[in-house]
Amino acid sequence: MTEMFDAAARSAVFFDETHRIIRDQLRRFVEQEIKPHAEAWEREGATPREVLRRMGELGFLGLRYPERFGGAGLGATASVVLAEELGRSGFGGVAITVLVHTDMAGVHILNAGDEAQQARWLPDIVSGRRIAAIAVTEPGAGSDVKALATRARRDGEDWVIDGEKIFITNGVRGDLVIVAARTEGAPPSSAGVSMLVVERGAPGLTVARALDKHGWRSSDTAELRFEGCRVPARNLLGQEGRGFYEIMRNFQNERLVLAAMAMGEAQAALALTLAHVRTRRAFGGALWDKQAIRQRLAMLAARVEAARHMIYALARRIEAGEETVREVSMLKALCGELVNDVMRDCVQFHGAMGFMRESAIERMARDARVQAIGGGATEVMLEEVAKRM
Known part of the structure; x- marks a missing residue:
């Protein structure tokens, strides 16, 4: 399952070599420096400041910020890569800690701040020395x-x-x-x-x-x-x-990033569940041998892949300066509901273990629930779409 999503991302027209390098580096960082420690952070109720500082050192916090402040000067597609890989970590709390800092808070200083304000605060935001x-x-x-x-x-x-x-x-x-x-x-x-x-x-x-x-x-x-x-x-x-208009201006980026995070979470849940049903035996065979389970997972995979392509396409349109309020509102509603559909079935296919606090899928399902609420509830997003139909 994971390999399928990787192949699709690497062959898509939306990515260039820079994005592929960033994705590979982020994936290594998640595997080596987030996953081994994040259960402890769950118990502590926060992601350590040192994690953001380390991400700043590696350049992950400055993907969207100008080079003069220590950033990479990239566009919305880079934010999508960051959000998707953090979502794939399976720890939504870590992901949102970083994404609020990079794409929901600090970005306002970049968008609305004057030169003095940017010089004063952005280097610390990009480096992770100060959290936004x-x-x-x-x-x-x-x-x-x-x-x-x-x-x-x-x-x-x-x-x-x-x-x-x-x-x-x-x-x-x-x-x-x-x-x-x-x-x-x-x-x-x-x-x-x-x-x-x-x-x-x-x-x-x-x-x-x-x-x-x-x-x-x-x-x-x-x-x-x-x-x-x-x-x-x-x-x-x-x-x-004029603050209302600045908030509205960044909502499109915020909702795009949340959608990408949600689809990263969905990919991780599908990969985890696929491994489980291939090894879990019931009624004389693996759960994977049951047609109903195979087909439900296949349909979820298809829906996630379709949503991901919409995310990448909208990122490119945002980079081109196009108006995307209707489509981003569609996307936020779609992905917020879809990730919860994925989690519901993945918990179901884990059986009783999916209900246990010791299982990763239980934590991931709890984390995903807010995706239909935060950053614009599904109902609010659908009204934004309806007004533009």
């Missing part, structure tokens, strides 16, 4: 970004932030938190939302609690509280009141 988080979601505002209640007001040479953020990946250990806050008195709407960089130790920023999750156990997730939190005026990213 993005704080948009609130207790009363998730996918509905227009409903944000956190506010920031100008006070002399500072912005003062008040509000709460929740479900913030890297929020406990993050060094740079990119906060979406309402900076104008307008009622809830797309107008008046701005983005500010809040550094660890800023007065008024507290981690209210570390959240206990169903899956993604090796990522830290926080509820953050801002109570008169002061940040310098120079920490405003982009234009005041």
